[in-house]
Amino acid sequence: MTNRKTWLYFIPYGLWLALFVIAPVALIIYQSFFDLGHHFTVANYGTYFQSATYLKMTLNSVWYAFLITLFTVLISYPTAYFLHQLKHRQFWLLLVILPTWINILLKAYAFIGIFSQAGLANQFLTFIGIGPQQILFTNASFIFVATYIQIPFMILPIFNALDDLNPAFINASKDLGASAWQTFHRVIFPLTLPGVKAGVQAVFIPSLSLFMLTRLIGGNKVITLGTAIEEHFLTTMNWGMGSTIGVVLIVAMIIVMTLTGDQKPKGGTPR
Amino acid sequence: MTQPIIALHHVTKRYGDATILKNIDLTLEPGKFYTLLGPSGCGKTTILRTIAGFTDATDGDVLFAGDRINDVPANKRNVNTVFQDYALFPHMTVAENVAFGLTLKKRPKPEIAERVAQALKLVQLADYGDREISALSGGQQQRIAIARAIVMEPQVLLLDEPLSALDAKLRRQMQYELRDLQQRLGITFLFVTHDQEEALAMSDEIFVMSQGEVLQSGSPVDIYDEPINHFVADFIGESNILPGKMIADFQVAFGGHQFECADAGIPVNEAVEIVIRPEDLTLTDPANAKLTVTIDTQLFRGDYYEIAATDSLGNDWLIHSVNPAEDGESVGITFRPQDLHVMRFGEKEAEFDARLETYETEDESHDEP
Numbered sequence: 001m002t003n004r005k006t007w008l009y010f011i012p013y014g015l016w017l018a019l020f021v022i023a024p025v026a027l028i029i030y031q032s033f034f035d036l037g038h039h040f041t042v043a044n045y046g047t048y049f050q051s052a053t054y055l056k057m058t059l060n061s062v063w064y065a066f067l068i069t070l071f072t073v074l075i076s077y078p079t080a081y082f083l084h085q086l087k088h089r090q091f092w093l094l095l096v097i098l099p100t101w102i103n104i105l106l107k108a109y110a111f112i113g114i115f116s117q118a119g120l121a122n123q124f125l126t127f128i129g130i131g132p133q134q135i136l137f138t139n140a141s142f143i144f145v146a147t148y149i150q151i152p153f154m155i156l157p158i159f160n161a162l163d164d165l166n167p168a169f170i171n172a173s174k175d176l177g178a179s180a181w182q183t184f185h186r187v188i189f190p191l192t193l194p195g196v197k198a199g200v201q202a203v204f205i206p207s208l209s210l211f212m213l214t215r216l217i218g219g220n221k222v223i224t225l226g227t228a229i230e231e232h233f234l235t236t237m238n239w240g241m242g243s244t245i246g247v248v249l250i251v252a253m254i255i256v257m258t259l260t261g262d263q264k265p266k267g268g269t270p271r
Numbered sequence: 272m273t274q275p276i277i278a279l280h281h282v283t284k285r286y287g288d289a290t291i292l293k294n295i296d297l298t299l300e301p302g303k304f305y306t307l308l309g310p311s312g313c314g315k316t317t318i319l320r321t322i323a324g325f326t327d328a329t330d331g332d333v334l335f336a337g338d339r340i341n342d343v344p345a346n347k348r349n350v351n352t353v354f355q356d357y358a359l360f361p362h363m364t365v366a367e368n369v370a371f372g373l374t375l376k377k378r379p380k381p382e383i384a385e386r387v388a389q390a391l392k393l394v395q396l397a398d399y400g401d402r403e404i405s406a407l408s409g410g411q412q413q414r415i416a417i418a419r420a421i422v423m424e425p426q427v428l429l430l431d432e433p434l435s436a437l438d439a440k441l442r443r444q445m446q447y448e449l450r451d452l453q454q455r456l457g458i459t460f461l462f463v464t465h466d467q468e469e470a471l472a473m474s475d476e477i478f479v480m481s482q483g484e485v486l487q488s489g490s491p492v493d494i495y496d497e498p499i500n501h502f503v504a505d506f507i508g509e510s511n512i513l514p515g516k517m518i519a520d521f522q523v524a525f526g527g528h529q530f531e532c533a534d535a536g537i538p539v540n541e542a543v544e545i546v547i548r549p550e551d552l553t554l555t556d557p558a559n560a561k562l563t564v565t566i567d568t569q570l571f572r573g574d575y576y577e578i579a580a581t582d583s584l585g586n587d588w589l590i591h592s593v594n595p596a597e598d599g600e601s602v603g604i605t606f607r608p609q610d611l612h613v614m615r616f617g618e619k620e621a622e623f624d625a626r627l628e629t630y631e632t633e634d635e636s637h638d639e640p
Contacts, residue, residue: 166356166358168354169358169360171323171325171352171354171358172352172354172358172359172360173360173371174324174325174346175325175345175346175350175351175352176346176351176371176375176419176420176423177346177347177372177375177376177423178346178371178372178375182375187360191360191361
């Protein structure tokens with residue numbers, strides 16, 4: 001009786017899992033074996049791995065996701081560390097999280113305004129005498145905005161890791177003669193590394209398939225896998241090829257998850 | 272007297288409006304085992320943290336071997352701490368933990384390996400160097416924490432309730448080991464605990480604390496036999512504390528009778544409190560008894576019976592007896608004059624010591640049971 005009751009609690013989650021995780025993934029894998037004429041084939045994979053365009057796209061995606069993750073870590077760790085020292089840290093943390101409640105499209109459009117020829121950024125550059133520059137539709141602006149959007153998802157797990165760190169470890173380190181820097185790099189950082197890994201998972205994987213920002217901010221100069229999938233499904237209607245790239249992305253995610261350990265991502269994904 | 276290794280002069284610690292330490296004076300000599308004893312929140316750990324350098328004194332001086340170290344950061348002080356929850360680094364092996372301090376000092380590798388091996392041998396965990404911290408039991412973690420501190424060869428080892436997480440049997444065993452270790456190393460131990468049994472068992476000298484003040488300091492026997500006030504008497508061991516009145520030197524009245532006692536120098540007719548330890552009371556025939564009590568209840572404690580009784584004035588008595596009594600039985604109790612200890616209300620330690628001087632100088636051993 002108790003067994004059956006416990007089983008009942010699984011139904012909502014089971015349904016969700018089946019409908020929104022297992023079924024779509026199965027469909028993507030299934031679709032990836034069909035060409036435009038609905039014939040079963042492995043040609044899509046052949047095309048993918050033989051085409052310089054696709055491989056370059058993959059490399060591009062990984063490279064930009066890497067850059068975005070790197071900049072996010074470089075900004076987020078010191079920020080999380082600083083926030084953690086503050087008196088009303090939960091409040092300051094809330095201010096960091098706040099922008100994630102706003103839709104990514106709205107934020108992208110806001111940046112279009114800021115970076116445009118007559119935008120705030122160029123007004124400032126003009127004011128200090130540099131003159132207006134092409135900011136929008138550059139790779140730099142794409143990385144900038146992507147980093148901006150991902151930062152909260154990196155700060156949160158790092159902040160949590162710092163919060164979970166027993167202050168006695170820091171005292172013990174000092175007690176044994178460690179300077180502030182030695183304490184940081186031999187005790188604090190290694191012990192909060194799981195938080196960084198969780199953050200990398202939460203940032204790197206979604207960054208692989210960014211497509212809205214590459215178009216709106218990056219001006220489609222960088223074609224990432226995300227852009228390619230969108231094109232195949234909505235423009236060329238080659239669902240088989242789109243699914244193949246999807247499968248490649250899924251495999252890439254599994255690889256990243258494995259590399260960054262068994263930590264589950266603590267943040268959400270921007271969408 | 273030798274140069275004290277640690278001295279606190281008028282140390283006060285305030286957090287906002289709360290005063291955690293009130294004008295603490297305390298001297299530690301080299302090579303002795305000291306204990307800060309008190310209930311939680313009495314400030315004992317704050318004293319430890321002040322000496323270790325994890326917190327600053329609001330006022331007063333902290334001296335190490337005569338030098339003021341208030342402004343010396345924790346990592347530059349020649350004291351090491353064994354933390355309450357051990358604080359062993361979980362991302363390092365046992366050997367890496369113990370070697371941590373030495374690698375920071377950039378000692379040569381062979382020297383580090385040798386000293387780590389020695390320290391592990393000292394805490395009887397010689398073969399555990401390659402283990403993960405999570406693979407150790409509480410008692411083993413405790414020993415590693417000690418090894419990690421003593422490998423630094425500090426002149427003072429601070430121990431913050433290190434036994435509180437262990438089970439009773441292991442705790443007793445560690446008491447022997449800690450005492451033994453301190454005597455072999457010959458360094459000063461400052462041990463913090465709320466467990467009076469631990470304090471009595473291990474210390475050369477105990478500081479009894481309450482609400483940010485040191486109420487009494489002295490050898491375990493002194494503190495047990497001559498507690499300065501109600502709090503100390505009650506906190507250290509079991510005790511019968513009764514209201515009484517001083518009749519004359521060496522004469523005190525309580526429980527409706529007058530008794531010979533071992534205390535003097537108190538004004539006649541002053542209201543006082545009398546302490547009698549339960550194990551100093553002997554059950555006897557009512558005919559040759561000093562007081563008669565009625566047995567309420569008794570508990571068998573293994574090596575003795577703990578008997579609760581009431582006298583004719585309604586005072587409660589706690590008696591430890593090897594032999595059982597009958598519930599409801601009227602029995603006599605007897606005690607010797609030196610088993611009584613008279614406490615004055617609000618007497619400070621300095622006054623207490625001065626008063627003791629006046630009548631104990633000729634006969635030092637007179638308070639020994």
